Amino acid sequence: MSSMIGENIKLSIFGESHGVGIGAVIDGLPAGEPIDFDEIAAQMARRAPGRDKTTTARRESDIPEILSGVVDGHTTGTPLCAVIRNSDTHSSDYDDIKRFPRPGHADFSAVARYGGFSDFRGGGHFSGRLTAPMVFAGAICRTILKRRGVTVGAHILDIAGTCDTPFDPVDPGIETLERLSHSAFPVINPEAEAKMRAAIEEARMSCDSVGGIVECAAMGLPSGLGDPIFGGVENRLSAAIFGIPAVKGVEFGNGFAAAHLRGSENNDAFRFEGGKVKTETNNHGGILGGITTGMPIIFRAAFKPTPSIFKEQKTVDLEKKCNAELKIKGRHDPCVAVRAVPVVEALTSFCMLDLMLGGSRYDA
Amino acid sequence: MSSMIGENIKLSIFGESHGVGIGAVIDGLPAGEPIDFDEIAAQMARRAPGRDKTTTARRESDIPEILSGVVDGHTTGTPLCAVIRNSDTHSSDYDDIKRFPRPGHADFSAVARYGGFSDFRGGGHFSGRLTAPMVFAGAICRTILKRRGVTVGAHILDIAGTCDTPFDPVDPGIETLERLSHSAFPVINPEAEAKMRAAIEEARMSCDSVGGIVECAAMGLPSGLGDPIFGGVENRLSAAIFGIPAVKGVEFGNGFAAAHLRGSENNDAFRFEGGKVKTETNNHGGILGGITTGMPIIFRAAFKPTPSIFKEQKTVDLEKKCNAELKIKGRHDPCVAVRAVPVVEALTSFCMLDLMLGGSRYDA
Amino acid sequence: MSSMIGENIKLSIFGESHGVGIGAVIDGLPAGEPIDFDEIAAQMARRAPGRDKTTTARRESDIPEILSGVVDGHTTGTPLCAVIRNSDTHSSDYDDIKRFPRPGHADFSAVARYGGFSDFRGGGHFSGRLTAPMVFAGAICRTILKRRGVTVGAHILDIAGTCDTPFDPVDPGIETLERLSHSAFPVINPEAEAKMRAAIEEARMSCDSVGGIVECAAMGLPSGLGDPIFGGVENRLSAAIFGIPAVKGVEFGNGFAAAHLRGSENNDAFRFEGGKVKTETNNHGGILGGITTGMPIIFRAAFKPTPSIFKEQKTVDLEKKCNAELKIKGRHDPCVAVRAVPVVEALTSFCMLDLMLGGSRYDA
Amino acid sequence: MSSMIGENIKLSIFGESHGVGIGAVIDGLPAGEPIDFDEIAAQMARRAPGRDKTTTARRESDIPEILSGVVDGHTTGTPLCAVIRNSDTHSSDYDDIKRFPRPGHADFSAVARYGGFSDFRGGGHFSGRLTAPMVFAGAICRTILKRRGVTVGAHILDIAGTCDTPFDPVDPGIETLERLSHSAFPVINPEAEAKMRAAIEEARMSCDSVGGIVECAAMGLPSGLGDPIFGGVENRLSAAIFGIPAVKGVEFGNGFAAAHLRGSENNDAFRFEGGKVKTETNNHGGILGGITTGMPIIFRAAFKPTPSIFKEQKTVDLEKKCNAELKIKGRHDPCVAVRAVPVVEALTSFCMLDLMLGGSRYDA
Secondary structure, eight states, X not given: OOXXXXXXXXXXXXXXXXXXXXXXXXXXXOTTOBOOHHHHHHHHHHHOSOSSTTSOSOOOOOOOEEEESEETTEEOSSOEEEEEEOOSOOGGGGTTTTTSOOTTXXXXXXXXXXXXXXXXXXXXXXXXXGHHHHHHHHHHHHHHXXXXXXXXXXXXXXXXXXXXXXXXXXXXXXXXXXXXXXXXSOOSSHHHHHHHHHHHHHHHXXXXXXXXXXXXXXXXXXXXXXXXXXXXXXXXXXXXXXXXXXXXXXXXXXXXXXXXXXXXXXXXXXXXXXXXXXXXXOTTTTEETTEEOSSOEEEEEEEOOOSOOSSEEEEEETTTTEEEEEEOOSOOOSOTHHHHXXXXXXHHHHHHHHHHHHHGGGGO | OOSEEOSSSEEEEEEOTTSSEEEEEEESOOTTOBOOHHHHHHHHHHHOSOSSTTSOSOOOOOOOEEOSSEETTEEOSSOEXXXXXXXXXXXXXXXXTTTSOOTTSSHHHHHHHHTTOSOOGGGGGGSGGGHHHHHHHHHHXXXXXXXXXXXXXXXXXXXXXXXXXXXXXXXXXXHHHHHHTTOSSOOSSHHHHHHHHHHHHHHHHTTOOBOEEEEEEXXXXXXXXXXXXXXXXXXXXXXXXXXXXXXXXXXXXXXXXGGGSBHHHHSOOEEEETTEEEESSOTTTTEETTEEOSSOEEEEEEEOOOSOOSSEEEEEETTTTEEXXXXXXXXXXXXXXXXXXXXXXXXXXXXXXXXHHHHGGGGO | OOSEEOSSSEEEEEEOTTSSEEEEEEESOOTTOBOOXXXXXXXXXXXXXXXXXXXXXXXXXXXXXXXXXEETTEXXXXXXXXXXXXXXXXXXXXXXXXXXXXTTSSHHHHHHHHTTOSOOGGGGGGSGGGHHHHHHHHHHHHHHHHTTTOEEEEEEXXXXXXXXXXXXXXXXXXXXXXXXXXXXXXXXSHHHHHHHHHHHHHHHHTTOOBXXXXXXXXXXXXTTOSOSGGGSHHHHHHHHHTTSTTEEEEEETTGGGGGGSBHHHHSOOEEEETTEEEESSOTTTTEETTEEOSSOXXXXXXXXXXXXXXXXXXXXXXXTTEEEEEEOOSOOOSOTHHHHHHHHHHHHHHHHHHHHHHHGGGGO | OOSEEOSSSEEEEEEOTTSSEEEEEEESOOTTOBOOHHHHHHHHHHHOSOSSTTSOSOOOOOOOEEOSSEETTEEOSSOEEEEEEOXXXXXXXXXXXXXXXXXXXXXXXXXXXXXTOSOOGXXXXXXXXXXXXXXHHHHHHHHHHHHTTOEEEEEEEEETTEEOOOOOTTOOOHHHHHHHXXXXXXXXXXXXXXXXHHHHHHHHHTTOOBOEEEEEEEEOOOTTOSOSGGGSHHHHHHHHHTTSTTEEEEEETTGGGGGGSBHHHHSOOEEEETTEEEESSOTTTTEETTEEOXXXXXXXXXXXXXXXOSSEEEEEETTTTEEEEEEOOSOOOSOTHHHHHHHHHHHHHHHHHHHHHHHGGGGX
């Protein structure tokens, strides 16, 4: 199935970039949870395009209409559906996509998959716009997690080689996560922002784009959540995070760097601290054997550079069956990693709530 | 659920390292597929420990007994169950695990998850031994894929910083994949083996361990397989690969390196070649929008250093609720990445077959 | 999960009777299938209330708006979401439901399940109104099935003991199914309608309600669809059909009557007929071992009498925690079985398409 | 998928009647639950054939070997796999099945489904023998339910028209359920047994078979379990119960009889009783809107007469493609309903535990 994820709660995403609307169905939410409409608006605004030069000029109101699952500002426990109507679409910009697939986009694979019947306007169901309902769903989950003492936050760790200070994996700081998760350009080191913006602007001026790395943390999860083998926290989170367009790598704790460490360097020593078992370091990103240890969850997602660039590119003409050249028009972010931060947080919030709801099952 | 994966075929893994036996159930296999028992034996042997100094001294016969799903050497189409009985177990080596959790292992999180009731002997259900039924299942899938023109192979790209030649992502070479997938120490550059073995031996001599990176390729898949958003090839493969103990990162195509590239460098230009659409480069690892492009699938998995080291380590005494020291006994690989290669290939073969079976559905 | 079904295609239902709207997401539809908007309108009209005295006086426009998954009148292959907005709601009629649960309704069990947070207006997510998106989804599936030679139709077999002619299980007749599936009061024997209407009217006049039995047939399915044990046609169809409010029994072929037959009477003899294997009788309703035989699928669903009656009834006051009396107001069908016919057909069409899409998988 | 069921715990059944062995994997069991090996043996014995003239003469030891998921007599919480080896198989009895499909059996549909590759010996994966691992799994669940105050029991309500006293739906009696669930021929009215045995014997003497109805009850479930629409108790139980070979109908509470009642007769009045909400009657079998009411769960399953009869029957010769005659040899129950009672109880126990584990989720 294309667009569904979750075990104890299910998130289903529908819609196409230039169709009537996009949205989400969340099934399995606990009943009686208050909805924080300000939080939803704040998170939607973080993801929304058109704020400044780092992002596309497309303006979207992006106000989700909740159709079901909420009464008197609280979840009913039955499926919550929300719809965001599309507007400000310039479909003519995309007329040729089906014939001349854009390099780095899903246009060609979509032709192969759906035989030319999928919606190509603006990337259709493959568009980055489909992350809007993810952010909506994440905002709902975030509020529910907050009442259970769990905080999720992420920052731009790296854009084109310009780096922010990484999280302290042992204690990323709840206030830091709170601040990042309400920031438009979330970085830990305030000096990183100007340099990163400069790198993005430089790429934009040369009709090109840049990639980046987002680092995410979740604090407050109890130990003992998750399942072994294919049901681990890494398995579930990566299956969700790769659902964000442009993600090409996911790593937990030390991740790829662990390949160059010795066991004596990478192992996290257990210690009692304030009567609770902690680890002195957190090289495993809060996960051992797929199960939470009670330490912060730490992971990173690599975003490729935006495939929509304004330089001329080589492609094929699927109609005439010959090689062709292509120059992309339209409005596009020169770096998707910035607006991806709230999306990473959103899917992480969803996964953390999914884990929390499943975990209590075994105490019965 | 702990131990189940797949959409069109389901793989379910059961067992504990020092229990009666371990095994797999594969449900949804096509009927009438010949079983290649030599291939199964060959793949099981590649994963089996006790071959040389790079691996643990534990000897296992590891001969899976097929209980169901096969008649006259062909799949019946109904669930195939195979069991591998445990033998040569030294459970006394593990008596203290429940009380003194080993750093880097799942012992502590298992206590949190199962309240002290899980099987701690040899890591129980979290043991690397559970990869044996994965290799069995992969060998079945590999033969079925071969009949459909798909080849899967992997190599040790990096051990402790000592690197093999990476795959040519545009054409890893079917013969190369075939050779690697039947090699005990699979490397592309024959000179890499000695250096890697030396690095492992050095770690072993200092009572320590090393990590590594495995690179995997799959050739022959048609374009148009996979589903958008959460159903993409990256989502499904990563959800499987993180099921191998010690994996802490997964990346596709350029992966994390893409974060430092420009769009003009990372985009893969489409070209007609012999009447078929190809890409000049394959920076996306054969996947665009979660869907196969017809180019080789390329990904890498990062393995942390074996957590079982023979140096003294800090831990806790969960009984007396105080800090403690621990010295691990038993038999352990100083580097899991070597024996992990056939496991990576196995789960990849499973996922590729799962994709193949799902893909044809939409042609109906 | 509450509201999701299907294996190869997934149907997800959301919404509450008196909320903003109700709808369906269908994920996994084949791409390029033409949408027959007239068929959708015709089926929605059959289910819609307010047509005559046998049904509730509530008038609903019930025009589903397709938000996604359809471009240029064809399915895209990505999730199809449709929404029906609620209107003509008299929520004040339901003010007391939460406090005084209605006998035979889900009000009390919903309090137990959702702690008083579910939407009680008009039955909320448990309302018969939620069958509207089912009918919509069924109309989509029906058109796709038609192109593959499969026809689904149902009739009112029995209302309060007044019976229609049952299907000939060996050959219900494609024309008959076509006619029934576009009839407002679907019966095989035209004389049955007047008698049934009289029985319903009699109940209505005495402030009471009646139950009924719907019989459904599907013709044109190839043999070999479905899976053994829990994946059989009976398992899947019953799991869907019990999703229609008021269904309390489902039987296939001879069903409960088979309990009173001998094997020699109930077995269906195989015979070659026109070069194809058929059975002389069809006591098994086209299903053996959970798998289709190629004979027509035949099943019956029992509907209880509408629980909303206008007689005074005994209930409890959940606020004061004492016994109470209740007199239901509002508008209600005296017999749900009539409007249930298109719903039974719809879910059957969904299940038949789900089977068809799965079946081809094993030919690969 | 063929052979998997459950939401919060998953039951997977594998094996063929005359293969190496059959078995079950149960994933998601709570950890630390004591295993009652006597209960397992007792339940296996009830289902085992060869006890007397009402059942087949085949003798099976049917001792399941637990391979995983249990340590020191308690569940570990990781997948529990048990295997029952086949013995006493007379495969030559079945040589012709593939060519001459037996009426009323899955032989023909299996050829259509698996292209002649499935295991035909003794019905293979479709055999009634596959209910043995179901009974094993049910015995595990039964013990876990008992600790949570839930009791499941069933009886033979009807064989060939000879009836037992039905359950009092308001209170079937815990002692009665306990007694029935450990009886070899479970009836409420002791006089029914002799008459039923006579009816079975009469059929056997005339080389024929008879059908029957099993009625099942579950007491002690709290209100508020289950999910709306497709996730209701009826949906889940029927999806499981139709997994028992020969079941052709399932009804809850009044079931099909409700179709002939008026709403005023069928509605269950709510009343406070001992401070708890009860219903005066239990026509709904303890389920409203798919959710438990706290009243006993009551349902009935209709079993067709054993298709294996010793009279000559008409069939086809699939090799020569012509009509043929068939006389079944081997050993077969003249009535499957007797041995089916523990199987109905087993799957009901599984479903009730699945519901219990899911239900607590929403209290978090």
